[in-house]
Structures are given as C-alpha cells and as structure tokens.
Amino acid sequence: MHFKKMKSLLCLPAIALCATLSISSASAHDATISSNIPASDTSVASIGMISSNEQVAIGLVRTTEEMVRAREELAARQAAIEAAKLAEEQEAIQAANPYIPNYERVVAYSPDYIANQSITANGTALGNFKLTFYCACEQCSGGYGNNTATGTKCTEGRTIAVDPKVIPLGSEVFIEGFGSFIAEDTGGAIKQNKIDIYLSDHDRCYSLGVAKANVYLMNK
Numbered sequence: 409m410h411f412k413k414m415k416s417l418l419c420l421p422a423i424a425l426c427a428t429l430s431i432s433s434a435s436a437h438d439a440t441i442s443s444n445i446p447a448s449d450t451s452v453a454s455i456g457m458i459s460s461n462e463q464v465a466i467g468l469v470r471t472t473e474e475m476v477r478a479r480e481e482l483a484a485r486q487a488a489i490e491a492a493k494l495a496e497e498q499e500a501i502q503a504a505n506p507y508i509p510n511y512e513r514v515v516a517y518s519p520d521y522i523a524n525q526s527i528t529a530n531g532t533a534l535g536n537f538k539l540t541f542y543c544a545c546e547q548c549s550g551g552y553g554n555n556t557a558t559g560t561k562c563t564e565g566r567t568i569a570v571d572p573k574v575i576p577l578g579s580e581v582f583i584e585g586f587g588s589f590i591a592e593d594t595g596g597a598i599k600q601n602k603i604d605i606y607l608s609d610h611d612r613c614y615s616l617g618v619a620k621a622n623v624y625l626m627n628k
C-alpha cells in the first residue's frame with residue numbers, strides 16, 4: 409500500500425490514469441482501495457503536484473480568469489451602487505435648491521447674480537465668456553430690428569445671442585453677474601465663447617461696453 413501510494417504520487421497529475429495503472433499492477437482487492445485514493449488524497453500531499461487545469465477540472469480552485477471576472481463583477485456592482493447614491497444626492501440638492509429664472513427685467517451687473525448652489529446643481533459650467541450688448545437699432549442689429557433668429561421678439565432680460573454650436577438655441581443660460589437668459593438670437597460676430605446680451609436702448613449698450621463672466625447652461 410505504501411509503495412502504491414508512492415506510485416500514485418508519481419503518476420499524478422493524471423488522477424484517472426493513476427487509478428488505471430494501480431489497477432493493472434495490483435490485485436483486485438488493492439485495486440478497489442487504490443481507486444478510492446484520488447478522492448481523499450487530492451486535498452493532501454498530491455494537491456501541490458497537480459496542474460492548475462486539473463485543479464479546475466476537479467473543482468478545487470478558481471482560475472485567474474474567474475477571479476478577475478469575480479473582481480470585475482464586484483467592482484461593477486460597487487460602481488452601480490455609488491452612481492445610484494450620487495444621483496440620489498444630486499436630486500436632493502436640486503430639490504433643495506430649485507432654479508427659478510427671472511426673465512424680463514432691466515439688465516445690469518449685480519453681485520447678487522452669483523453662481524450659487526441652485527445654479528451649480530441645475531446647470532453645467534460652460535466656462536468664461538466675453539459679453540457684449542446690443543439693441544434693435546440699425547447700428548447694433550442692421551435690418552433685423554427686434555426680431556430674433558428664433559422668431560421671438562427681442563426682450564431685455566430674456567434675449568441673448570449665442571453661437572448655436574456652443575449653446576443650443578432655446579437653452580436657458582445663467583450668466584454670472586447678469587442672471588438668467590434664453591439663447592434665442594444669433595449674430596455674425598457671435599462665435600464660440602461670446603454672448604451678446606440684448607438691451608432695450610443703445611445708450612446702455614454703450615455704457616456697459618464689454619464684460620467677461622462665467623456662463624452656465626441650465627437643465628430644462
């Protein structure tokens with residue numbers, strides 16, 4: 409029995425083959441015993457001698473691929489939980505800080521129009537823009553008068569002209585220092601990070617001149 413066990417170890421990793429060899433060189437009685445060896449023996453000395461493929465075949469060890477997959481699945485589950493938590497928190501912040509635009513007012517710079525939490529929670533920062541001011545006069549608007557590119561009437565405190573490639577027409581826009589507007593007009597010189605703010609009279613356009621401000625595209 410001792411000898412056969414040694415032979416079993418030498419025969420490993422092929423457990424089945426080992427059993428066959430044992431049978432062929434032993435009595436019927438011993439064959440019965442030796443055929444029982446692998447099942448009880450694999451967890452002891454022989455386990456270190458069998459290849460990883462065979463360990464998998466007998467269900468003892470997970471492959472590297474299985475472990476990687478399990479780790480990836482765990483990471484994906486954790487990421488999904490984190491994302492759901494973040495979305496829930498974001499919704500709570502939005503609910504606590506509703507964005508209530510105030511249109512159709514006299515436009516002027518005011519430090520009250522800061523990008524507070526109602527803006528940051530409900531909008532996307534687009535960066536710093538160059539601001540100019542225009543009215544419906546010939547000098548500012550040529551022949552277009554107070555008709556916007558989207559078919560509305562220019563209205564102070566609501567109308568701004570934008571580059572539609574940067575800010576889609578119809579968007580709600582928050583301009584820090586100046587408040588809420590709607591992107592409803594375009595202009596030949598209004599490209600990229602430039603916004604033209606409509607005012608109802610030319611003198612104020614002249615006096616406000618050129619400004620710079622952080623701009624937010626608000627969620628609908």
Ligand SMILES: [Zn+2]
Nearest residue numbers: 543545548610
């Ligand atoms: Zn003008």
